[in-house]
Amino acid sequence: MNTFRIGGVHPHDNKQYSAHQPITECPLPEKAIIPLVQHIGAPSQPVVEKGQKVKVGELLAKAGGFVGANIHSPYSGTITKIDTTIDAWGMKMPAIFMDVEGDEWLPEIDRTPDVIRECRLEPKEIIDKVTAAGIVGLGGACFPTQVKLMPPPGKKAEVLIVNGVECEPYLTCDHQLMLEHGEELMIGIQILMRALGIEHAIIGIEKNKPDAIARMKELAQKSLGVEVKPLKLKYPQGGEKQLIDACIGRQVPSGALPIEVGAVVDNVATIYAVYEAVQKNKPLISRVMTVTGASVARPGNYSVRFGTPLTQVVDLAGGVPEDTGKIIGGGPMMGRAMNNIDMPTNKRVSGLLFLRESESRRVEPENCIRCAKCVTACPMGLEPYLLSKQAQMQMWDEMEQHDVMDCIDCGCCLFTCPSHRPLLDYIRMGKATVGGIIRARQAAQKK
Amino acid sequence: MKNLIVSPAPHAHSGDTVRKNMLLVILALLPAYVVSVVEFGWGALITAAISVAACMLFEWLITRFMLKEPVHLDDCSAILTGLLLAFNLPSNLPWWIVIIGALAAMTLGKMAFGGLGQNLFNPALVGRVFLLISFPVQMTTWPRPLGFAGSYVDAETGATPLYYLKHMVKTGDNSVLGELPDLTQSLLGAMGGSLGEVCALALIIGGLFLICTRVITWHIPVSILVTAALFAVCTGLCGALPEGMSTGQYVLYTLLTGGMMLGAFFMATDYVTSPMTAWGKICFGVGIGLIVMVIRTWGAYPEGMSFAILIMNACVPLLNRIRPRRFGEKKK
Numbered sequence: 001m002n003t004f005r006i007g008g009v010h011p012h013d014n015k016q017y018s019a020h021q022p023i024t025e026c027p028l029p030e031k032a033i034i035p036l037v038q039h040i041g042a043p044s045q046p047v048v049e050k051g052q053k054v055k056v057g058e059l060l061a062k063a064g065g066f067v068g069a070n071i072h073s074p075y076s077g078t079i080t081k082i083d084t085t086i087d088a089w090g091m092k093m094p095a096i097f098m099d100v101e102g103d104e105w106l107p108e109i110d111r112t113p114d115v116i117r118e119c120r121l122e123p124k125e126i127i128d129k130v131t132a133a134g135i136v137g138l139g140g141a142c143f144p145t146q147v148k149l150m151p152p153p154g155k156k157a158e159v160l161i162v163n164g165v166e167c168e169p170y171l172t173c174d175h176q177l178m179l180e181h182g183e184e185l186m187i188g189i190q191i192l193m194r195a196l197g198i199e200h201a202i203i204g205i206e207k208n209k210p211d212a213i214a215r216m217k218e219l220a221q222k223s224l225g226v227e228v229k230p231l232k233l234k235y236p237q238g239g240e241k242q243l244i245d246a247c248i249g250r251q252v253p254s255g256a257l258p259i260e261v262g263a264v265v266d267n268v269a270t271i272y273a274v275y276e277a278v279q280k281n282k283p284l285i286s287r288v289m290t291v292t293g294a295s296v297a298r299p300g301n302y303s304v305r306f307g308t309p310l311t312q313v314v315d316l317a318g319g320v321p322e323d324t325g326k327i328i329g330g331g332p333m334m335g336r337a338m339n340n341i342d343m344p345t346n347k348r349v350s351g352l353l354f355l356r357e358s359e360s361r362r363v364e365p366e367n368c369i370r371c372a373k374c375v376t377a378c379p380m381g382l383e384p385y386l387l388s389k390q391a392q393m394q395m396w397d398e399m400e401q402h403d404v405m406d407c408i409d410c411g412c413c414l415f416t417c418p419s420h421r422p423l424l425d426y427i428r429m430g431k432a433t434v435g436g437i438i439r440a441r442q443a444a445q446k447k
Numbered sequence: 448m449k450n451l452i453v454s455p456a457p458h459a460h461s462g463d464t465v466r467k468n469m470l471l472v473i474l475a476l477l478p479a480y481v482v483s484v485v486e487f488g489w490g491a492l493i494t495a496a497i498s499v500a501a502c503m504l505f506e507w508l509i510t511r512f513m514l515k516e517p518v519h520l521d522d523c524s525a526i527l528t529g530l531l532l533a534f535n536l537p538s539n540l541p542w543w544i545v546i547i548g549a550l551a552a553m554t555l556g557k558m559a560f561g562g563l564g565q566n567l568f569n570p571a572l573v574g575r576v577f578l579l580i581s582f583p584v585q586m587t588t589w590p591r592p593l594g595f596a597g598s599y600v601d602a603e604t605g606a607t608p609l610y611y612l613k614h615m616v617k618t619g620d621n622s623v624l625g626e627l628p629d630l631t632q633s634l635l636g637a638m639g640g641s642l643g644e645v646c647a648l649a650l651i652i653g654g655l656f657l658i659c660t661r662v663i664t665w666h667i668p669v670s671i672l673v674t675a676a677l678f679a680v681c682t683g684l685c686g687a688l689p690e691g692m693s694t695g696q697y698v699l700y701t702l703l704t705g706g707m708m709l710g711a712f713f714m715a716t717d718y719v720t721s722p723m724t725a726w727g728k729i730c731f732g733v734g735i736g737l738i739v740m741v742i743r744t745w746g747a748y749p750e751g752m753s754f755a756i757l758i759m760n761a762c763v764p765l766l767n768r769i770r771p772r773r774f775g776e777k778k779k
Contacts, residue, residue: 006774338453428455
């Protein structure tokens with residue numbers, strides 16, 4: 001059984017709380033806040049104005065550049081204002097505010113539950129539809145999907161790698177999606193293969209999801225060129241570079257993108273959104289997210305339209321548990337702790353994790369005992385103990401020479417350190433500073 | 448809702464602690480210690496107890512009164528140093544010499560550098576070598592393995608197998624072949640030697656336990672043992688062995704007697720004083736293997752493990768410049 005070759009750790013799965021909970025739709029809110037930045041890239045530019053009435057699926061904001069994404073209305077109603085608000089991490093967030101009235105959809109969107117199998121579009125037409133629908137990577141990074149479908153000149157895609165790994169503990173939304181919408185997912189895979197002009201796709205699924213592996217294998221038998229690869233359980237297998245290494249044994253070089261080794265990687269939720277966009281004309285207006293935690297009353301996988309206040313989804317799951325110490329947007333390894341849940345759902349948040357107070361606190365760090373467990377654990381082959389010390393000593397040049405920019409923020413080093421040292425915190429600080437130095441240097445060279 | 452904690456990711460931890468690792472090593476040493484008590488009786492009990500207690504006392508005194516920092520005796524590193532120091536001493540060593548050894552180990556070996564994680568040399572070995580140089584007679588007379596039948600104060604002493612091996616290889620005289628323990632005795636420890644180094648089998652079991660629980664990696668022990676074995680094979684092939692001893696026997700004696708197993712699995716693998724990367728560890732192990740065999744074959748002492756490890760400890764900062772293989776790096 002395959003896995004990536006360097007590093008990795010084995011956190012507790014903790015998927016039992018929300019695993020196999022059927023996808024439940026969240027009711028519509030009364031007021032919605034749709035952020036204008038739900039992707040990597042420039043903020044989207046609003047094309048609606050205050051007082052305008054919109055229908056579900058209507059374009060609200062255009063992409064702000066090549067690396068950007070359209071944003072569509074998940075509701076029908078009236079725009080009340082276009083303003084900035086504060087998100088759950090204290091950052092300013094430009095957004096479109098609207099009052100929800102009814103649930104009127106644009107007529108071209110196919111709302112039937114029928115599975116549409118045929119797709120005879122040309123690759124360019126598929127890419128145009130994906131671009132128009134505002135699809136971004138729903139695995140957490142939110143990279144605009146159409147950019148991946150248009151390799152730069154000189155680079156050729158050879159294989160599509162489907163990320164069904166879901167390596168973060170607690171999260172189960174991708175798993176449930178594979179079980180409930182496997183057929184649509186398979187069609188989405190074939191659509192993407194057509195758009196890229198390739199004949200080979202690999203679906204990577206970790207072995208803690210045997211039913212998903214079985215289901216996708218069953219469907220893959222009827223799909224030419226699609227194979228399912230069961231993978232050994234190891235974090236961070238869902239990381240793009242690690243997944244490519246695990247599936248096709250190629251390692252993306254430092255600073256390069258997956259297309260460098262002929263791979264295009266997409267999350268299963270993203271591919272499902274592609275299916276809906278291309279076959280049903282439905283733009284990206286909703287996603288499945290997991291609400292979970294040991295004390296959550298009704299943990300599960302909830303389908304939410306963007307812009308719904310998170311409090312509403314949490315109520316569906318039984319409300320905030322009494323003993324909550326930390327609320328995390330995402331999973332426990334890379335998710336970010338939130339200071340409130342007034343924020344709306346959006347393309348970025350794949351899950352809400354409620355940790356109990358007893359599970360929330362960091363332990364007092366001790367001296368580094370030079371056990372080298374961080375070096376063994378780092379999936380990028382870096383030396384976290386050294387980078388962390390260099391960041392403390394502000395040795396930025398040395399950090400750059402020791403490849404700090406390769407760090408993928410996975411948290412394996414901090415996870416495994418017996419002295420509980422804040423390795424990744426220092427490394428992140430170092431990365432930010434070194435990144436700034438590199439950008440300044442490149443800007444100066446261009447002049 | 449009460450105030451939320453907003454610390455940065457990751458929000459999960461493996462649960463590993465410094466203490467867990469120390470306790471696992473202590474656990475791995477227990478089989479060898481049990482054999483040691485059976486072989487050496489009161490000496491084994493008293494020496495280990497004094498060493499551990501003294502190490503803990505000195506760490507506490509220095510941290511509390513000289514460094515004026517919070518004391519972390521509960522991380523069990525002082526206990527482990529005390530135990531490892533005892534393992535490297537003859538079990539009938541006078542109690543006051545043991546205490547001096549513990550003082551040297553804790554001060555020169557550890558606290559002078561700033562405490563846990565900061566030292567360059569293995570503290571237990573610093574203590575042992577300090578005693579070897581200061582009290583050469585007491586440190587080179589080992590009690591016969593007579594168990595509780597022997598006396599702690601008036602132990603009957605004898606030469607160790609390594610003493611005879613060195614004599615045979617140097618002079619070609621095979622008359623002392625009969626003094627060597629047979630291989631079973633070597634494996635099980637029925638021979639003279641330091642407190643914890645005699646029972647190769649118990650040490651191998653402990654070492655494998657540590658590798659399986661991922662406390663240590665295979666790189667250092669395997670590199671040391673393979674290098675030493677290869678050196679022994681070369682010694683045999685050069686015809687330096689006396690009549691009656693085959694190369695195979697010599698290789699086995701090399702590995703099973705003296706401080707080889709204790710050093711390979713427990714002393715050289717000390718976290719603080721060993722390299723951080725895989726290739727660094729392999730170079731470290733090869734260096735130790737070479738130096739220990741050079742000392743054993745041509746040096747003044749019959750045993751060279753402590754010196755070999757300490758010399759390679761000094762090279763560790765240099766070895767740490769060897770980088771691990773980066774993700775995506777092309778093999779040159």
